[in-house]
Amino acid sequence: MKEHKVKLAILKQLSAGGFHSGEELGQEFGVSRAAISKHIKGIQQWGVDIFRIQGKGYQLAAPMQLLDxxxxxxxxxxxxxxxxxxxxxxxxxxxxxxxxxxxxxxxxxxxxxxxxxxxxxxxxxxxxxxxxxxxxxxxxxxxxxxxxxxxxxxxxxxxxxxxxxxxxxxxxxxxxxxxxxxxxxxxxxxxxxxxxxxxxxxxxxxxxxxxxxxxxxxxxxxxxxxxxxxxxxxxxxxxxxxxxxxxxxxxxxxxxxxxxxxxxxxPLDNYLGRKVKLIMGNREIEGIERGINEQGAVLLETKQGIEAFIGGEISLRGQA
Incomplete structure (x- = not known):
């Protein structure tokens, strides 16, 4: 956590909005502009979109609200x-x-x-x-x-x-x-x-x-x-x-x-009443999805009737 302290502080500044120059950020956190540039690259590796305009500084591409x-x-x-x-x-x-x-x-x-x-x-x-x-x-x-x-x-x-x-x-x-x-x-x-x-x-x-x-x-x-x-x-x-x-x-x-x-x-089941495939390893079972039972198993209406399954993954692939 300690090694991320400056990056998180920079993000807090940027999340307030507007442009922040490398010089301003460097003075704020007691590091060089080159160090700020390095920290910005590290933040970008976390998936944060930051852009820089010559003469203005750094800004977040989209507003960000940090957790408190x-x-x-x-x-x-x-x-x-x-x-x-x-x-x-x-x-x-x-x-x-x-x-x-x-x-x-x-x-x-x-x-x-x-x-x-x-x-x-x-x-x-x-x-x-x-x-x-x-x-x-x-x-x-x-x-x-x-x-x-x-x-x-x-x-x-x-x-x-x-x-x-x-x-x-x-x-x-x-x-x-x-x-x-x-x-x-x-x-x-x-x-x-x-x-x-x-x-x-x-x-x-x-x-x-x-x-x-x-x-x-x-x-x-x-x-x-x-x-x-x-x-x-x-x-x-x-x-x-x-x-x-x-x-x-x-x-x-x-x-x-x-x-x-x-x-x-x-009532919240996305696939209730829809034709699905249940993929269990190499096995695929087709049927109409009919919700779940009290054990948490999914219910499929197949040619054999209503069957309960506790494993596998539902897919709509190839289904209407």
């Missing part, structure tokens, strides 16, 4: 750390489960090694999105964690609705979509011993104001900024809304299980 740890901590009810630059919020919590209070949150501005489901990379440019993870100790054990990404997915969509973001749907088992484009993903990882409590880390990445051309992303995606259009929104308040919704959903899940999340999921 004091606001986040004041409006949430569990321990929370904002670590602007991190490898992975999930990994950070997974390495500390024995000393953490259940409900602890880690939020970042940038992930160098963000990951999605099935070991895929999660592209995490600085300040564009939200990257957060929650640690939860589930006393009922690992078997009871089945379908937890469904619980969290429902909570996030409902929190977005409360924030004024309508039309977001769920893709089984762990993605949020808007008009068939990906908005957010959820990754649940766990550790623990059979017969003991499960240590769960629930990670979420949601696109907020990501640049249209972002290297490394090939699938169709959208963002909160695109959905809301010109309407401004507060990243800090949205983060608070999502964290509190996840905490509430996990409390509800421990008390009541999956049952009432099923009825909340099905």
């Amino acid at each position: 740890e004091s606001i986040l901590k004041a409006k949430t009810h569990k321990p929370l750390e904002l670590i602007p630059i991190i490898d992975s919020t999930n990994q950070y919590l997974l390495e500390r489960t024995e000393q953490l209070e259940s409900g602890t949150v880690c939020i970042a501005e940038y992930q160098g090694k963000g990951r999605g489901r099935r070991g895929r990379e999660w592209i995490s440019p600085f300040g564009s999105n939200l990257y957060l993870s929650v640690f939860w100790r589930l006393d009922a054990g690992m078997a009871a964690a089945m379908g937890l990404s469904i619980v969290v997915g429902v909570a996030i969509v409902e929190a977005l609705q409360a924030f004024g973001i309508q039309g977001v749907k769920l893709k089984w088992p762990n993605d949020l979509y808007y008009q068939d484009r990906k908005l957010a993903g959820i990754l649940v990882e766990m550790s623990g011993q059979a017969g003991g409590a499960a240590n769960l880390v629930i990670g979420m990445g949601i696109n907020l104001r990501m640049a249209e051309q972002t290297a490394g992303i090939t699938q169709p995606w959208t963002s909160v900024g695109e959905i809301l259009g010109e309407q401004n929104f507060d990243r800090n308040l949205l983060a608070v809304e999502l964290v509190n919704a996840i905490h509430q959903a996990l409390d509800d899940y421990e008390l009541h299980g999956m049952s009432h999340f099923v009825e909340r999921w099905n």
